[in-house]
Amino acid sequence: MDIGEFSAMAESAVAAREVIIAFVHCQITYSGRAEAFLGRGDRVLLIKADSTVIIHQPEGSNPINYMRPGSAVTFEKVDQHVMMHVMNSGDKSFLDVEIFRVYDVASRKLEDGQKQDLAGSERDMSDHIRDNPTLIGNDFHPISREEQTDVGFIDVFGHDKQGHFVVVECKRITASLMAVDQLRRYVERVKQIKGTQVVTGVLAAPSITPNARDMLESYGFRYAHVQPPMRLERWHRDQKKIFEY
Amino acid sequence: MDIGEFSAMAESAVAAREVIIAFVHCQITYSGRAEAFLGRGDRVLLIKADSTVIIHQPEGSNPINYMRPGSAVTFEKVDQHVMMHVMNSGDKSFLDVEIFRVYDVASRKLEDGQKQDLAGSERDMSDHIRDNPTLIGNDFHPISREEQTDVGFIDVFGHDKQGHFVVVECKRITASLMAVDQLRRYVERVKQIKGTQVVTGVLAAPSITPNARDMLESYGFRYAHVQPPMRLERWHRDQKKIFEY
DNA sequence: GCCTAGGTCCCGTCC
DNA sequence: GGACGGGGCCTAGGC
Incomplete structure (x- = not known):
């Protein structure tokens, strides 16, 4: 496509809040929260209705460059090529795509008001634990979930038979050192607030790294093996056989 | 475009490791590390050379659905529409796009061997501190950078005039409670390894949240105001005036 | 392969 | 608007 034609078309598409997709050969400079340069190559350019700009190389999950929503997108014709300037006054960054x-x-007005319905998050896991407290222990009694403190929020908070407080930190995937850090922070804060030294810390996750387990036990905390609530039956039913061939 | 034509074209493009971009009206089901459903709407579909699949809604930075590199992509013609099946045997996930x-x-073979040159990361910041130790204190002497321990790696490790060890944790943006957690974990480990109770903890960042500062000081650690090494002069020189109008 | 942590992280949520 | 933590996080680096 003629480069001047592209410039005019893109400019009016951006103004009309259309979405633009393109295969381009380009070179990129970014300056803002970091500084970056990417030499000439073939890439996918995506400009969204909210002026989000995303550039992908031919491989990999993540964009190689992007600008956040609400950027100012302009096009400048220089000799035989187009310079696309993207500026964001919010974070004082800019992206130049030569x-x-x-x-x-292609450009088009896209209509999509749908929101994704997603299950299997950590929040679902803390719901699951609240509704099935024996996952943590036979005498665990939940009091609250997502409890806010000044040092972060506690996933599940409760007490045991003797009335001692119990703090539960959930991870939907393997628990790491950072999860133990969080748990320790919450337990310490509860001790301060409640004025007691007897607070139980429980890390609930489907698995835990060895270092995290060592650290957890050195603080006198406990690991509870809990699976995140997901419905993988469909995978096993529908897909397993395919991969077995 | 005719839906059957699309199916055939996409299938051969995937086989040829071409990149595909498209505007489509679709409905999406995902099952794997979570479960998700997204009703009908207009979206951008991107299939990369390595069989990465990415789907964007008309707004926002992040894809609404994606599958990681190395997935198996197939197309099935059903009545008047196409079902795209994407399966990843590695993490036992699948994505169905109706x-x-x-x-x-459009589909095309894209050529791009370029790697991005990026400056301003946290690693650059720890380099900067090693080369300019007075940023931490007048008597700070760096010994190592990115030092590995079994509880994570220490950004900058050194000692002071009296020979007491100093642990520095860097953040390129506002330091939070989690940064204090990390610093505390490293300081404790150094105390154990070196068999001393006198280890200084320093959190180096351009700013710090109030709660993080409180927690930091309660552990006897110190905050050092350090800017990440970036070259924002160009922004200020070239762009500032534009936003002033 | 696992573990650890950074990211131009983005994003929602609650204060 | 700041703070805090999750994410289907992804990716890089070390062991």
């Missing part, structure tokens, strides 16, 4: 060739491009 | 309409599509 576009040498446009292989393919 | 495509009802294809507004625009």
